[in-house]
Amino acid sequence: xxxxxxxxxxxxxxxxxxxxxxxxxxxxxxxxxxxxxxxxxxxxxxxxxxxxxxxxxxxxxxxxxxxxxxxxxxxxxxxxxxxxxxxxxxxxxxxxxxxxxxxxxxxxxxxxxxxxxxxxxxxxxxxxxxxxxxxxxxxxxxxxxxxxxxxxxxxxxxxxxxxxxxxxxxxxxxxxxxxxxxxxxxxxxxxxxxxxxxxxxxxxxxxxxxxxxxxxxxxxxxxxxxxxxxxxxxxxxxxxxxxxxxxxxxxxxxxxxxxxxxxxxxxxxxxxxxxxxxxxxxxxxxxxxxxxxxxxxxxxxxxxxxxxxxxxxxxxxxxxxxxxxxxxxxx
Amino acid sequence: xxxxxxxxxxxxxxxxxxxxxxxxxxxxxxxxxxxxxxxxxxxxxxxxxxxxxxxxxxxxxxxxxxxxxxxxxxxxxxxxxxxxxxxxxxxxxxxxxxxxxxxxxxxxxxxxxxxxxxxxxxxxxxxxxxxxxxxxxxxxxxxxxxxxxxxxxxxxxxxxxxxxxxxxxxxxxxxxxxxxxxxxxxxxxxxxxxxxxxxxxxxxxxxxxxxxxxxxxxxxxxxxxxxxxxxxxxxxxxxxxxxxxxxxxxxxxxxxxxxxxxxxxxxxxxxxxxxxxxxxxxxxxxxxxxxxxxxxxxxxxxxxxxxxxxxxxxxxxxxxxxxxxxxxxxxxxxxxxxxxxxxxxxxxxxxxxxxxxxxxxxxxxxxxxxxxxxxxxxxxxxxxxxxxxxxxxxxxxxxxxxxxxxxxxxxxxxxxxxxxxxxxxxxxxxxxxxxxxxxxxxxxxxxxxxxxxxxxxxxxxxxxxxxxxxxxxxxxxxxxxxxxxxxxxxxxxxxxxxxxxxx
Numbered sequence: 137x138x139x140x141x142x143x144x145x146x147x148x149x150x151x152x153x154x155x156x157x158x159x160x161x162x163x164x165x166x167x168x169x170x171x172x173x174x175x176x177x178x179x180x181x182x183x184x185x186x187x188x189x190x191x192x193x194x195x196x197x198x199x200x201x202x203x204x205x206x207x208x209x210x211x212x213x214x215x216x217x218x219x220x221x222x223x224x225x226x227x228x229x230x231x232x233x234x235x236x237x238x239x240x241x242x243x244x245x246x247x248x249x250x251x252x253x254x255x256x257x258x259x260x261x262x263x264x265x266x267x268x269x270x271x272x273x274x275x276x277x278x279x280x281x282x283x284x285x286x287x288x289x290x291x292x293x294x295x296x297x298x299x300x301x302x303x304x305x306x307x308x309x310x311x312x313x314x315x316x317x318x319x320x321x322x323x324x325x326x327x328x329x330x331x332x333x334x335x336x337x338x339x340x341x342x343x344x345x346x347x348x349x350x351x352x353x354x355x356x357x358x359x360x361x362x363x364x365x366x367x368x369x370x371x372x373x374x375x376x377x378x379x380x381x382x383x384x385x386x387x388x389x390x391x392x393x394x395x396x397x398x399x400x401x402x403x404x405x406x407x408x409x410x411x412x413x414x415x416x417x418x419x420x421x422x423x424x425x426x427x428x429x430x431x432x433x434x435x436x437x438x439x440x441x442x443x444x445x446x447x448x449x450x451x452x453x454x455x456x457x458x459x460x461x462x463x464x465x466x467x
Numbered sequence: 468x469x470x471x472x473x474x475x476x477x478x479x480x481x482x483x484x485x486x487x488x489x490x491x492x493x494x495x496x497x498x499x500x501x502x503x504x505x506x507x508x509x510x511x512x513x514x515x516x517x518x519x520x521x522x523x524x525x526x527x528x529x530x531x532x533x534x535x536x537x538x539x540x541x542x543x544x545x546x547x548x549x550x551x552x553x554x555x556x557x558x559x560x561x562x563x564x565x566x567x568x569x570x571x572x573x574x575x576x577x578x579x580x581x582x583x584x585x586x587x588x589x590x591x592x593x594x595x596x597x598x599x600x601x602x603x604x605x606x607x608x609x610x611x612x613x614x615x616x617x618x619x620x621x622x623x624x625x626x627x628x629x630x631x632x633x634x635x636x637x638x639x640x641x642x643x644x645x646x647x648x649x650x651x652x653x654x655x656x657x658x659x660x661x662x663x664x665x666x667x668x669x670x671x672x673x674x675x676x677x678x679x680x681x682x683x684x685x686x687x688x689x690x691x692x693x694x695x696x697x698x699x700x701x702x703x704x705x706x707x708x709x710x711x712x713x714x715x716x717x718x719x720x721x722x723x724x725x726x727x728x729x730x731x732x733x734x735x736x737x738x739x740x741x742x743x744x745x746x747x748x749x750x751x752x753x754x755x756x757x758x759x760x761x762x763x764x765x766x767x768x769x770x771x772x773x774x775x776x777x778x779x780x781x782x783x784x785x786x787x788x789x790x791x792x793x794x795x796x797x798x799x800x801x802x803x804x805x806x807x808x809x810x811x812x813x814x815x816x817x818x819x820x821x822x823x824x825x826x827x828x829x830x831x832x833x834x835x836x837x838x839x840x841x842x843x844x845x846x847x848x849x850x851x852x853x854x855x856x857x858x859x860x861x862x863x864x865x866x867x868x869x870x871x872x873x874x875x876x877x878x879x880x881x882x883x884x885x886x887x888x889x890x891x892x893x894x895x896x897x898x899x900x901x902x903x904x905x906x907x908x909x910x911x912x913x914x915x916x917x918x919x920x921x922x923x924x925x926x927x928x929x930x931x932x933x934x935x936x937x938x939x940x941x942x943x944x945x946x947x948x949x950x951x952x953x954x955x956x957x958x959x960x961x962x963x964x965x966x967x968x969x970x
Binding site: 216219220221226228231233244272274276282283287289290294305343350357401403405406417 | 913
């Protein structure tokens, strides 16, 4: 007989793996917190008028700025050009603002020195006209907490609703296992973010934890669908709960991969090819996806086995009771 | 379906897909004058602050991005304004001290009390102003808004250009200070008399007279409601008692700036309901300005709005040699790569049946773009991720139905019977998945705000269309294309299981 995958036997192992990772995550979180991307950034702004634009000297101006930055050992992280608008007509005035963004680690004095050298260099260059002004700034972002807590509640409620549906469609043993998986995935995702030091924005950990709960519920739903279909097969009637769940889970990898792989490919391709802002969200989202794959294949089936045994026993005892009642009626 | 009928129906559907594709995605010149362009729906659709910028010709249309301003508290000026002030002459000039390495300049008397550092009172006042601004911006529930403290004592704020009345929001939100209500017989507020708060010894804070200001809608028309206390209502009622005989003007001001100006032709004896040319966004802005000013009444310093800027997509564009790619270009490329991968997979695995999936997907994509434009849903991170997830869901569901039919065909059924039984067998899988995702998406839309709410709404439409696409359109197209082939099994790359002969 082939060696079968018996998920229930490995339950202590998966509990230990999750517990160790979560405890390590909690310790690292209490020591260092999450690796929040700094809400602070520094900029150098160069305001110039239409003369530079009309004479097509914008590239030259940018070159001059970047030359001064490299002389001052400064490397910018982003560059953009904003257009000044008239407040009354919301029409362009012809003035522009070239903005260079630097890391928050850059010293204020270095940036001020670079800005002063740039002002001198640009003032001394007659091709850019006279009206050029350079200034250095430090910006610290403010957080809007309402969006974060509402996002967490929304995703949490959505995961619970999905599990209630699982309960009605596939049985409450499946719903309870799914709930355990959801809680585990939420905590494990937070722990892994703390352990792996993945840079996140302030809203990040809460959002990714919520996403993990939703992924977990959806993948467990897929497993439940497959189990329900498989358990109708007469070959499964002779198997114990442990064996039936094991055989079904082992055979469902293609089915679950149908959901996971396209999502992973979509997130990875969009994350790699698309721009920085999307990348900051799409690449870390692969972590909750991986965590939910772990729990839907290993942890949740292991939790389901004892529950299913108990629920099956309850069902069969109920059947006996009904039989007795019928017999009494016949008498 | 006969071969000719199948060919006609398929041609018609392909034509519809092609026309919709042009309408949704392809810009082209009109009239040959180089000025007029056909702007596809994707250009018309709102873009969030993350994406956008002017692309198809400088003035071709609005394509997302955001507006930005810097708020300066009274007594704080920018380095540029300070330099201009210095160059303008010396007479009657305010004395300033440099702050944050000369990034801003502070009024020596007003802010620093004659010293070189800002006073504790000024710092407390700035904190109150910042909290008030934060509350006002938070109440907009708008995706893509940012608020940053710049150089210690100024505030840099951005709002998405897709938000109606973004510029008005900046202007109104810079008004700090007491709420006052004035009444006069001329439309000029300077000649009106203050009625709230009551002048003289009875003076109390405005919150003793006005409970709140909020936005309401009546048959889809938004209006601002100002809810007075009994004391406030009595004062208003007394002041407007003669309005029936000679019309007057009522002004609601915040920090001395008028935010509501209305003519009164009868006595006001109830809460004030102000309708007019408000949109939902502009009514929210006016109501927020008044309501938050009631919470933050004790403002020692005013605030003013600096220059207004148009900021293109916030994502850093990619430059490859001489070609500069915007955030939107990168998203198009990413979707193009995924579309190609999907098409190759389906054509290799299912042969010409792959075209059925491609047609279904293209129609789904075009309908999603039309929905984004019509609802409207601003195209940003949330909408893009929702589109990606629902696209994956549609393709996976189609693949699941194809596989189910393949299994049935393998055991010897006819293709028509395989399709019917295959769909029957996988129906509940597809239904369960779609219904759960639909519930998740709806809940996220209803509970969350800003970007996640947009994601929820976009995913709700995406999941609904994916379900309809798989269970109705994909099956119908399969049925139609099947009529074109004499060997339907070969057409779908389906094979019979080989049965071992015992003899």
